[in-house]
Amino acid sequence: MQKKNNFRFELLMDAGNGAQKAGDILIKAFAKKGVYVFIEPIIPAEISPPKRTPFSLSGAVIRLSDSDITNIGSFSDLVLVEHEILLERRLQDQEFTEGCTILLDLGSKKRAQDAYEAVEKKAADAGYNVV
Numbered sequence: 001m002q003k004k005n006n007f008r009f010e011l012l013m014d015a016g017n018g019a020q021k022a023g024d025i026l027i028k029a030f031a032k033k034g035v036y037v038f039i040e041p042i043i044p045a046e047i048s049p050p051k052r053t054p055f056s057l058s059g060a061v062i063r064l065s066d067s068d069i070t071n072i073g074s075f076s077d078l079v080l081v082e083h084e085i086l087l088e089r090r091l092q093d094q095e096f097t098e099g100c101t102i103l104l105d106l107g108s109k110k111r112a113q114d115a116y117e118a119v120e121k122k123a124a125d126a127g128y129n130v131v
Contacts, residue, residue, distance in 0.1 A: 008063040009078035012086045014051045015044045015058040019082075023060025036065040040072040052108075054089040076100060083108050084119045091122060100128045 011026075013019035020041050027037045042059040049055040063073045075097040081087045082105050096102075102123055109116045120130045 004077075005067065006063060006065045006069070006073060007078075008061065008073045008076045009080070010042075010059060010061050010076050010090070011080050012042070012057060012059040012090060013082040014056040014086070015046075015049050017058070017082065019059035023062055027062060030062075030064055036067060036069050038063040038065075038069050038072050052083060052085055054085060057086050057089050079103065081105065084112060084116045087123065088115075088119045091119070091126065094126075096126075096128055098127045102128050102130045104130055 011019040011023055020043075023039055023041070027039050030037045040061045042057060042061065044056055044058050046055055061072055061076065063069060063071075075095055077097050077100055079087075079090070079096065079100060079102045081090065081102060084104065087102065087104060104116075104120070106116070123130045
């Protein structure tokens with residue numbers, strides 16, 4: 001297996017749920033280990049957007065490398081996402097690598113079964129692995 005020099009991942013949550021803070025904590029930990037990091041926050045346009053809407057998308061895109069980096073890169077290898085609405089919204093941007101692993105929180109799946117199944121199918125059809 002070939003070693004990857006760059007790795008980009010995303011933390012996606014509703015605004016106010018701590019994704020940006022988690023990103024800050026992670027980049028400090030990686031930097032202390034000597035990993036080169038680049039972070040780009042995802043900030044909602046509204047001040048207090050309603051939860052579980054596409055407008056509440058907040059988070060951090062983090063790129064890691066074993067050498068100096070000057071930008072965030074184009075495609076993510078791993079995505080951690082709070083619920084299906086945010087994943088649906090982020091899939092529209094087409095910024096995931098082929099075979100990207102998506103860790104989708106299924107805590108709300110019972111109340112939105114059809115929506116979860118639809119977005120999981122859309123992600124799988126695009127070549128992503130939803131876990």
